[in-house]
Amino acid sequence: MFPIVSFHVHIKPITPRFILPKASKTIQSHEPIIKSQNLKSATSVKKRRAKRIKTLVDSRNISSTRRLLTYVESGCLEDALHVFENMSDSSTFIWNMIIRGLTNNGFFQEAIDYYHRMQFEGVKADCFTFPSLIKACTAVFATVEGQKVHSRIIKLGLDSDIYTCNALILMYAKVGYVKDSNEIFEGMPVKDLVSWNSMISGYVLAGDGRRSLTCFNKMQADGLKPDRFSIISALGACALGHFLLNGKEIHCQVIRRRFQLDLMIQTSLIDMYGKCGLVKYAEGVCNSISQKNVVVWNAMIGTYAVNDKSFESFACAREMQENDNLIPDIVTMINLLPSCAKLEALAQGKAIHGYAIRKGFLPHLVLETALVDMYGKCGRLKLAEGMFFHMKERNLISWNAMIAAYVQNGRAREALEMFQDLRYEKFFPDEMTFASILPAYSEKALPKEGMQIHSYICKLGFATSTFISNALIYMYAKCGDLQTAKKIFDSMLFKDLISWNTIILAYAIHGFGASSITLFSKMREEGIKPNGSTFVSLLSSCSVAGMVEEGWEYFNSMKRDYGINPGIEHYGCMLDLLGRAGNLDLAKRFIDEMPLTPTARIWGSLLAASRHHRNVELAELARNHVLSLNHDNTGCHVLLSNMYAEVGRWEDVEQVRCWMKNQGLENTIGCSIVEYNSNTFRFTNHDKSQIKSNMIYEVLDIISRKIGKNQYVPDVTKFKPLDLLKKRDNAPFCHSVRLAISFGLISTSVGNPVLVRKNIRICEDCHNAAKKISEITNREIVVGDSKIYHHFRDGRCSCRDYW
DNA sequence: GTAGGGTTAG
Known part of the structure; x- marks a missing residue:
């Protein structure tokens, strides 16, 4: 298929979800992406032609003006400039010529500079000067310069010149002032076809x-x-x-x-x-065109790319080279990169990058941005960063691509920092920026921070967008504010399938399975057809709320009633359900018999079930599978290590810890956050850094005495004395969640729930303690861990003690 | 003797 030649590109093994129904569409690994003959850069036809014209013109005895005109018209810009600089005459005509020559050859800033020189030398611009000059201003987005030129046009009384007005219409539309374009258009005493075409095109440019x-x-x-x-x-x-x-x-x-x-x-x-x-x-x-050029092929490649037909887009690129002997250009590269990203075909993406370098396509703003996007989606954050930070020129789209790359790779903190940095640049966030950054807020923020970004979105006028509203629903739900999530959902003018899937998932995250199911029924009543993601939301809901039977019913109905084949995510949800039901043998059999290759998420689910039902052997097996998949899921190893500790297998604990250290994996430091008076308070285990620390510990002590301080410390008889000491260092009594809950209890008014967010999953001791605390204080306590929200009320938790 | 509008792109 495509780019490059000097080496063969091998596509990485494709996981089942990427296999198209037709087997014929697979990429053959021996096929190079770009054919070698295409690497030879086309000899400069232009240069040869320019040389011919120069020889011809030089051999004749013609005036400098005529010579200048010929050079400009044939694109011999260097010669034109040479003649121009040696001319004694300084008429408007020759200045017009040189400005036009510069603009038509892509030297836009130079064209503007020559116009300044023309003014400095006192040569009066006329109606022939401005169309080319405005074109140059448009090309480099020189808004202020363009506006100055416009004032000059008015002063010179040329503002009814049809050519000049037509150029101005396009300029204003392209730099974002399409209202001004329309004003000029409407004010024109005479309009011709070009004026109409400029306005039609102007609106397209303005989106x-x-x-x-x-x-x-x-x-x-x-x-x-x-x-x-x-x-x-x-x-x-x-x-x-x-x-x-x-x-x-x-x-x-x-x-x-x-x-x-x-x-x-x-x-x-x-x-x-x-x-x-x-x-x-x-x-x-496309098939009806007998003589296709690169642009036609690019349009077809782009069509396949935006319609999720990645293999077809590669096949199309190959056909273009093999059948039509055409050379892929920059746009071909740009159109193919999203397909590489979709297939996570890093090798293909790198090959395209290499080809672009060899062909001298770089630096190129759009291509570089497409590369940032591709590396980000292929999980190569370092490569995406390298690309982005070395770019000479960046625009909002490049920033959006980098922010999205951080978010997609779980680096919410960096994404949020970049979003802050954006304010120091000349860019204003757009819909895409918010759609990219909101998941980072979902990951890190609390309701107040979420509300701040929401009001910023409203201020910039994006609040009515369905796209953004969907992201906001998810953000509020993930921040712990399910009510606001529902409010946004209810107030949406146009709800699409994603809106429904998101609100169903929102209730799932909070463990309100029945509400999810009611919403699903409403969605069906409104005639919205569910897709695979709807069932991920529904099955998660059943799993979190412990609705085992309902879960099976929905799983079976997917194929039967809706013709949707269950994907790996659906199997994952079902495994969570089986784990909850406690039949680990059945869970293991379910994995063995499923038609898809188990992923790290699947084995992780079995590991969680094994932990819950204290089956160390099965946990070891699950962890080994995670290891064999080369997945650096720190949580799995920590979970197993904790299980070993619980049964006193200290040598195994040490072994897992050493292994993690050798692998460079660090145990994530658990922390819990609470919001108070618009400030975020962060607690780690045994934290004493907060201002109200003494009070927090006093409250914690009172509570602990009430619920029985030692009740939840595991059986100490199993521990060796030294290990017991270690264990006490990390006693659950001072876990960050409890510190955060205590702080929440004293800083929020009675009647309001205490909301805590935690970066890792809640431990069993703290889960039990939180239930007790909710009972004795008669307060609702909500703890959002890295996966779900636990709503503790009257001594019970919404997750029904399985997470 | 000069000028304006067009295809594929993140």
Whole structure:
């Protein structure tokens, strides 16, 4: 398939979830990603042509002005500049020539600089100067410069010049001031087809597909016939807003107007169908093109990529090289990288990176951002960081990619720091930023911090977005504020499947299984069809709330009633349920018989069940499987080590600890946090650093005496004296959760629940203590551990003592 | 003798 050549790329073994139904779609490991002949850079045709023209022009006796014009028109910029700098004449005409030459050859800032020089030298700009100059300002997003130029145009009385206005329309739309574009457009005394096309295209540039189409229709109502430019832009609008019906209408128009052989229109049609999710239609258009160019192929590769057809996108890239002998370009790379990310095909991704370096594609803002994204999604955070921090130029999208990479790799702290840093840059967060950062808040924050980010979202006007609301529901639920999560859900104008899945999961996290099931019924009543994720939410809910029978019923109904094949996540939830029921043999058999390869999560679930039912042998087996999968899940090892300690197998404890040390794995330091007066208070075990420390310990002492201080210390007779000492150092009496609960009890008013968040799972001793504390203090205590929320009330916990 | 609108991209 694709890029690169000088070495063969091997794709990593693909886990079952990535195998497509058709076996023919697999990538052959012996196939290089990019063919070798494509590595040879195309000899510079342009340079040779320029040389020819120069020889021709030099041999003739023509004026400098004519010579300048010829050089500019043939792209011989160096020669043009040389002639220009040696000319004695300094007319507006020759300045216009040089500004146009610079702009058309991509030297935008230089074009602006020459305009300044022109002003400095007192040469008056005219209506021919501005279109090229504005184009240059647009290209480099020189908003302020563009506005100054606009004032100058008004002063010179050129603001009704049709060419200049058309250029201004595009400039304002591209730099984010589409209202100004519209004002210019509406104020034009005479509009031509280009003016309409500029406005249609301007709305697309501004991301407003709906207004673009309105403009397209208005133009026709005004009696103007759309040309190929109008159609290409209008198709862009349909692609942007996923307006399939409008897109199809335009396709009909294309056929009626006999535009169907226009390659650019065909490309736009592929893109439109691709973005609207109609892959078959896109393929149809693509197949009808006899002479495809790279852009057509790229549009098709992009279509497959956005429609989750990663293998097809690779196959398409191969076909482009093998059948059409075309060389992949930067856009090909950019379109393929998401497919690498989807398949976690790191080798392919690296091969593309290597190819890009060899071809001299880097540095390139979009390509580098796509690489950050790919490395992040393939779990290579270091590579993503290396890419991002070495980028010469970054925009909001690159920042979003890096923030998302941190979040996806469990580094919420770094993600939050980056989000703070963003404020020091010239960027304002957009929808994507919030969608990426909210999971980090879900991981780390408490309700007040969550509310702060929520109000920031409202301030920037993103609160009505379904996309963002879904992320907010999850964040509030994970922060412990289920009520606000539900409030947001209820107030949403448009709820999609993800909204329903999220609210069902929200209740699952808090152990309210019955509510999850009620919500599922409501969802069905509203005609929303569940998907695989819905069942992950539902089965988790059944598992957390101990609803074993209901869980089995939903698991069986997936395939039977909804045609959904259970995935590894569903098997994981069922295993949690079996673990809760206590039949470990059945759980083990369930793993042996399941049709998918067990993952670390599956073995982790068995390990948790073994811990709960004190089966050390099975726990060892589960941990060995986790080890064989090369998974660095610290929790598994700590769990086993604790089990060994509980039965007094101290040598084994030491062995696990030593092994962890050798592997460079550190035991996560447990900490619990409580919010009080908008401040977050953090406690570690035996913490005495808080201001109210004395009071906290006094309260803890009173409580402990009431619930029986030694009641939950494991049987000490099993311990060796030295180990007993060690154990006492870490006595559950002073565990961070209890310190946090004590602090919560004295700092919150009676009647309100005490909310504590913990970074690791709650231990059995503290779980028992929390139940007792809720009983004797008559307070609701809510402890969110790394997986679920425990609601302690009247001596009972919502998890029914299984977690 | 000069100028403006278009395809694929995170």
